[in-house]
Amino acid sequence: MSRPPRVGLFGILGSGNLGNDGSLDAVVTFLRERYPGVRLDFMCMGPETMTATYGAPATALQWYEPHAGTATGAHAALLKIAGKLLDPFRTLAWVRRQDVVIVPGMGVLEATLPLRPWAFPYSLFWLAACARLTGAKVALVSVGASVVGKRLTRAFITRAARLAHYRSYRDALSRDAMRKMGVDVSADEIYPDLAFALPVPPPGAPTGVVGVGVMAYYGGNDDRARADELHDRYVAALTGFVRHLVDNGRSVRLFTGDRADAPVVEAILADLRAHRPALESGRVVAAPLTTLHDLIDQMSTVDTVVATRYHNVLCALKLAKPTLSIGYAAKNDVLMAGMGLAEFCQPASSVDLARLIAQFDELESRREPLTATLVERNRATRERLEHQFTALSATIPGGLAPARPVAVRGR
Incomplete structure (x- = not known):
């Protein structure tokens, strides 16, 4: 491939959840080390935060979000409906600019916290569907999953997972949950949570705190x-x-x-x-x-x-x-x-x-x-993360070419 890859990052990012943003940071570090000149683009909950942090363009995950703090009553309801109708087209326009879209970690396939089907599950489904239409690849990387009881939420989640080009899970519990919901997980791997790739300071003296x-x-x-x-x-x-x-x-x-x-x-x-x-x-x-x-x-x-x-x-x-x-x-x-x-x-x-x-x-x-x-379990975790980044490279244009090994190290 003559040009750097175009990689989209998609998810509940930039909204104040430290874990989600930490997983993203691990992936961005990997991309910029492995693919100098990579063109990043975000579709997320906090586009201004992502642009300020990474210096890359960003689009709101849902059309309604910018109006959420001001609209009330019937006006808010109408705007929400309009947003749900517009979001598939917005997602399509964004996805067609990408070679691959990475959903970095997060519990995107679970409902362990209150979750409504027309929120993120709906967005994730349209991401995967639009990628199939445009030829882009979707990679669900070290994600969490749980067995979802609500029928519509479950339908959006499982269909999105089936349409993804690549899936890996952060634990066996997540992979088993997808299997129980009817998704073929025979080719899916388990890797540690992406946040394990973030750097840590050296151990200090005991404080008693x-x-x-x-x-x-x-x-x-x-x-x-x-x-x-x-x-x-x-x-x-x-x-x-x-x-x-x-x-x-x-x-x-x-x-x-x-x-x-x-x-x-x-x-x-x-x-x-x-x-x-x-x-x-x-x-x-x-x-x-x-x-x-x-x-x-x-x-x-x-x-x-x-x-x-x-x-x-x-x-x-x-x-x-x-x-x-x-x-x-x-x-x-x-x-x-x-x-x-x-x-x-x-x-x-x-x-x-x-x-x-x-x-x-x-x-x-x-x-x-x-x-x-x-200390010993962390050593083994770092080794598995290196395998995860190598596997992820296969989904990115140019990812199979010789490249520097991805080191799990400091910022």
Whole structure:
């Protein structure tokens, strides 16, 4: 191929979800190292953010998004309908400019959080359909999946997956879910989450600080009727745990993974102001995060991590921090088991404070052997990621030509 490849990046990107944007960053780094001069183009939720970050053109994923903050009532409903009619044509116009479109990581084939069929599943289906019409290739790279019960959501997801040129999953659970929904996965591989490719700082000296990653948790797609109850129970457990830590002389750093998580941080801080008014300044901190690199840098300063969001847990494991997962989906448990920490999990839907404290004490008592296990598992993960990038090259024009090996290294 005489010209550099034209690669589109598609997904819920630039919207404030650190995990999604971290997976994207790993792919962009790979593309720019392997294909000097590659022409990138984004179709995403935050086009301005993507253009500012990567200096490449970007298009809104959905026509309605720019109007979401101003339109109300019947006017908003009409604009949404107009958007759903216009979006297939907008997607077609965007896809025809690409040689290949990469959907980088993310849980794009799952419904572990509240999800409506006319949102991202609809967009993903039209991406895959338009690519077939134009001859572009779609690559779903290290994506997450779950068995989806809602019929229309399931139809959009499975048809999009079948139309994709390349599929790989971040765990066996995801591949099995697609198989159960009728997709032929015999040629699909399992590779680690793309965020494992991001660089980490060297290990530092122990600080005694505990990292607590929070989430605006309201249950899954089938829990809408009791969403507030689940949220209140989860926040109560987290506030109780942070109180326990400070009462035992520990300092705490709070982490988020999405803009939506900020109210949970404020609820914990408000609880401490009300119930521990004499607590000295700096014992519990929550610095702002804008990228997954920020999260990794801040998480490197703590000794132990208790977290809910998948990519909070992943970053802690990548840093070889003894980690406890309060998981909102089975993918958390699978990730923890793969890194040798299966016993240090419990579900966010029924988190038990007494058990959480007992698990935390056990985790800290076994710090040294668990850290050694994590270091070895991370080595194996890096090797699998190198295979993933080699496999991905086969979907990109010129990808089979000799090229520098892709190194999983620093920025």
